[in-house]
Amino acid sequence: xxxxxxxxxxxxxxxxxxxxxxxxxxxxxxxxxxxxxxxxxxxxxxxxxxxxxxxxxxxxxxxxxxxxxxxxxxxxxxxxxxxxxxxxxxxxxxxxxxxxxxxxxxxxxxxxxxxxxxxxxxxxxxxxxxxxxxxxxxxxxxxxxxxxxxxxxxxxxxxxxxxxxxxxxxxxxxxxxxxxxxxxxxxxxxxxxxxxxxxxxxxxxxxxxxxxxxxxxxxxxxxxxxxxxxxxxxxxxxxxxxxxxxxxxxxxxxxxxxxxxxxxxxxxxxxxxxxxxxxxxxxxxxxxxxxxxxxxxxxxxxxxxxxxxxxxxxxxxxxxxxxxxxxxxxxxxxxxxxxxxxxxxxxxxxxxxxxxxxxxxxxxxxx
Numbered sequence: 001x002x003x004x005x006x007x008x009x010x011x012x013x014x015x016x017x018x019x020x021x022x023x024x025x026x027x028x029x030x031x032x033x034x035x036x037x038x039x040x041x042x043x044x045x046x047x048x049x050x051x052x053x054x055x056x057x058x059x060x061x062x063x064x065x066x067x068x069x070x071x072x073x074x075x076x077x078x079x080x081x082x083x084x085x086x087x088x089x090x091x092x093x094x095x096x097x098x099x100x101x102x103x104x105x106x107x108x109x110x111x112x113x114x115x116x117x118x119x120x121x122x123x124x125x126x127x128x129x130x131x132x133x134x135x136x137x138x139x140x141x142x143x144x145x146x147x148x149x150x151x152x153x154x155x156x157x158x159x160x161x162x163x164x165x166x167x168x169x170x171x172x173x174x175x176x177x178x179x180x181x182x183x184x185x186x187x188x189x190x191x192x193x194x195x196x197x198x199x200x201x202x203x204x205x206x207x208x209x210x211x212x213x214x215x216x217x218x219x220x221x222x223x224x225x226x227x228x229x230x231x232x233x234x235x236x237x238x239x240x241x242x243x244x245x246x247x248x249x250x251x252x253x254x255x256x257x258x259x260x261x262x263x264x265x266x267x268x269x270x271x272x273x274x275x276x277x278x279x280x281x282x283x284x285x286x287x288x289x290x291x292x293x294x295x296x297x298x299x300x301x302x303x304x305x306x307x308x309x310x311x312x313x314x315x316x317x318x319x320x321x322x323x324x325x326x327x328x329x330x331x332x333x334x335x336x337x338x339x340x341x342x343x344x345x346x347x348x349x350x351x352x353x354x355x356x357x358x359x360x361x362x363x364x365x366x367x
Contacts, residue, residue, distance in 0.1 A: 001066025002091035003037050003059050007082045007101070013044050013055030014076050016231055019203055021072040022048030027117075032069035034116045035090075039065075045116070046072060051200050052119045053207075054232040067113035070097045078106050119234050124218030124225065126162055126192050132208040132215055132228075134182050137333075138169045139205045141180035141358045144327045146198055147173035154240030157197045160224070162189035170245050176324045177245055178331070180358040194219055195242055200235030207233060248361060250349045253340035257286065258310035258353055261337045265329040267305040271295040272322040274303040281367045282322040286341070287315045295322065318344045319367035325350075328360045 014033070022030045025048065034045040040063070043056045079088065082101050089100040092110065099106040139158070147155035150173065161168040165188065168181040196204075204226065208215065216227040226233040271282050275295040285292040289312070293305040318341065328350050329337065336353035344364065351359040 001035075001037055001064055001068060002089070003042055003063040004061045004087060004089050005042065005057070005059065007079055007084065007086040007088055009057050010042075010088055011076075011079050013042075013057050013230075014072075014079060016055045016207065017044045017046035017053045018072050018076050019206055020046040020048060020051050020053035020233075023073060029069060029111045029115055029117070031071060031073070032111055032116070033072035033075065034067065034069050034113055036067035036113070037063050037065045038067075045118075047117060047119065048199075049117060049119075050197060050236050051203055052234040053203070054234075055230060066092065068092050068097060069111045069113055069116050070108045074108060075099075119223065119236070122220040122223050124220050126190055126219040127216065128162070128167075128184070128189060129186065129214045129216050130167065130182070130184070131212045133210045133212055135215060135217075136205070136208050136210055138167065138180050138182055139201060141331050142169045142171045142178035143201050143205060144331065145171040145173060145176050145178035145360075146201065148198070150174070154195055154238055154242055157195045157238045158201045159193055159195055159242040159245075160219075161191075161193045162219075163191045164188055170242070172243065172245060172248075175321070175363050176328075177248060177361040178328075178358070179245065179360070182357070192219060193242060194224060195238035195240060196224055196235055197238050200224070203235070204233065207231060248347065249359075250340065250342065250347050250361065253342045253346070253349055255286070255313050255316060255341040256311070257291065257339040257341070259291065259307060259337055259339070261329055261332055261335055263307055264337060265326060267293055267307050268322050268325050268329070271303040271305050272326065274301045275322055279365070280321045280323045281319050281365045282325075283317065283319050283367050285315070285317050286311060288312055316341060316344060318348070319365040320348070320362055321365055324362050328362065331358065331360070333358075 036043040041056050045054045086101045091098045097108040097110050159170040165184050167184050170179045218225040224235050271293045276297045282295045291307045291309045296302040332352050334352040334354045338353040340349040347361050347363050
């Protein structure tokens with residue numbers, strides 16, 4: 001097996017698949033990348049048994065077909081360290097991989113490609129196309145509410161739902177909930193709900209940009225797969241039942257606050273400096289036309305911010321985790337934010353004032 005390729009053409013797919021490679025794994029081969037030359041193309045595969053990423057690039061010049069696995073991080077670091085425009089000659093000699101570039105020569109250990117684990121073949125049960133920008137918004141509007149290492153393993157991921165003319169993402173850690181929906185008018189979608197694991201969600205967000213390029217999404221019984229011109233990404237799905245989030249969406253809020261997103265975010269960020277580092281609580285005092293934000297900590301330090309808001313109604317005092325509030329404000333896309341409240345013991349509903357595609361629920365804190 002051998003091929004010749006420019007540094008830039010090799011580095012891009014190598015960087016893509018390296019994100020799926022597990023560096024701290026009990027199976028040594030999982031820290032390797034699978035390199036395959038077939039039908040005039042170079043195929044690179046990385047996996048950690050939970051996600052799998054395949055990227056390809058067309059080869060020009062001499063090549064010989066074959067496949068081998070080499071340490072992913074070492075190969076990437078070597079290629080990244082080469083000068084721009086360098087030409088890379090890759091070949092296999094016995095159980096070693098040889099890399100030549102200019103006057104440099106590198107020898108890497110290899111493991112047999114036949115031992116490399118591939119996610120099993122499966123049939124897609126639901127298939128649809130969506131633009132990169134739409135999928136990016138669906139994920140980035142909700143993924144920050146996923147739980148981390150929760151014993152309720154089904155919360156350590158994001159729910160992806162299809163239903164008629166809707167695609168919906170939902171994430172919750174039990175204290176907050178984020179929901180984003182996309183109107184899908186290309187066709188009628190079957191009703192399906194799956195849970196993408198945390199690593200899969202973050203990897204998809206890393207892979208796709210804001211462009212309008214179409215992606216094909218396939219959902220199977222236990223896997224989800226994304227097809228683009230640059231890569232094929234596969235993730236196992238979480239085997240579990242996502243909670244019925246509709247039950248926690250506040251429906252009886254009678255106090256509506258409209259405010260500038262930027263002004264609120266700056267005020268919360270400043271108040272957060274003097275909040276309790278462990279509990280991150282801030283107190284909100286709402287009165288006609290005004291919102292007072294206060295925070296304090298065990299050192300008896302205190303912050304107070306007063307923000308003008310569009311609100312007419314009864315006074316209300318309620319506490320929240322300020323980090324959750326800032327996360328939501330970072331995710332909203334318009335300049336005006338709408339907050340709906342009912343009382344000091346009920347969750348807040350936060351959404352864009354002009355766009356109801358995404359909504360957020362945050363449970364109150366006792367301060």
